[in-house]
Amino acid sequence: MTPAWLALVTVVGAGFGLGLFLTVHELLPASPALGPALARLQPQPGEVPGRRTAWQRLTSRAHPIVPATDLRLLGRTPEEFVTSLAVVTLIGLALPSTLLGLLALIGRGFGPGVPVIAALICAAFLVALLYRDVASKAAEARRECRRAVCLFIDLAALQRAAGRGTEESLRRAASKGSGWVFTRIRQALLRAELEVTPPWTGLHRLGADMGVPELGDLGDIMQSAGVSGAQVYRTLRARAASLRGQIRADELARAELRTSQLEIPGALLLIVLMLLALYPFLARLLAGPQVN
Template sequence: MTPTWISITAVLGAGFGLAVFLAVHELRPASPALGPALARLQPPTGAAAPQSARSKAINRLANQMQRIIPATDLRLLGRTPEEFVTSLIVAGLLGLAVPSILLGMLALTGRSFGTGVPVGAAIGFAALLVLIVYRDVGQKAVIARRECRRAVCTYLDLVALQRAAGRGTEESLIRAASKGNGWVFSRIRQTLLHAELSVSAPWDGLKQLGTDLGVPELGDLGDIMQAAGVTGAQVYRTLRARATSLRAQIRTDELARAELRTSQLEIPGALLLVVLMLLALYPFAARLLAAPAVN
């Protein structure tokens, strides 16, 4: 084993140890934090709490990566950019460490590798893990946004029923939000509570929430309720029509997604037929190729 290979193995091994430490630290159960919950209800106006050196470094890195960080998807999933950057760092360190461990074990059996093989394998695997973590956020956000649209459709119906019962605009929004379960209704209740504590219009909070989460249907609800709260318009029919339209749109999207998955299922079947045809034709091809040799 050459000195260069020993140095590379030592560096990658140290990176693997750091990756394991960060992974264990992030997976360790934490005590409930009341600070973030209070910050969501009432953003602080004074000086920020002191941060550690690692937190400051991650914050600076997150600020530098604002253009490539999916901020809307992270807000939808309830994650901060700092947490996302930390997950990317952990994935990169794991990607650097795993190939070095595997190649180190092979080197102990007597096999030797050049300098380019371990470095290229480590960098390539690290890039692959970082890409997987990045794409995972987008895929989870698509699923969460789809669930959010279904919940907003239900919320539209509930608000319409409250208006039909003679409730006021703000009371209809609050009562309808209290009838639902799930994280979407929880976010809506937090938004309405924040609007109540800050003495602001609840429909403005719903429109801002729709913008933050990338769900324009919440903004449409805010516009409809603003018309009811400001001009006193009768919005029952408008709410039911918007709920019906959204429900039809969701149904269309689900049918399109089902057709896409059905078409994707045909690809393995076609490949299986090709493999079976090759297996059936192989004896005849082997005989044809072997016939001149016999003569």
């Protein structure tokens, strides 16, 4: 084996080994991050700049390219997203170069600009896939969050109908539900209690952080009850009914979109069949009359 082949096999083997290690590392269950959980419950008033790592300073400068609202909704940090962004960019830059290098070793030559263009296109494609993956997961989580908020509003209305106070109604309603949305709501209410602020302030903050304005609407309704003593049972039930109608309309729109998308493969198949049926006639027409 020549030294060039030995070096190539070593590089390819190291790449596959690194990919296998990263895959196993991502599949293994990770330990819960205690620091972010404590930060959500009681954030520090300020951070000491000298204690921040270089990677944290870099990710803070990359804030314009980070979908912060979607990441907060998914429970991910900007550092994790920037790390994923750097990894997929490096993979996109290295994969075409490796494949073209293997082809060059078997005698397939390429121009000097082809590897660069292929690497840039592959890296841009993988970065776009990463953004699309985050956006699609955030949209799905936001739909789930809206359904949970609708249930939370109904529970809060029932607690108010039972004669409980505003803050007690919110706490009891949050304790009745399960799932990650109700966990976030309980954390927001606990954080507001630790900061000695009204619970609707925590709901406003949580709704703004996750991009779910329905939580802010619930905070406004409960604020009117806590400040002016307004009777909010009918208002809560009307808001829950309105939100259910919006969710139903969105689901119907998504179903119609999926149905229309299913018609595209059928139309393409029909076009292919028509071309196959017309091909003999077109071939004979284009060939012209045969001269004996």
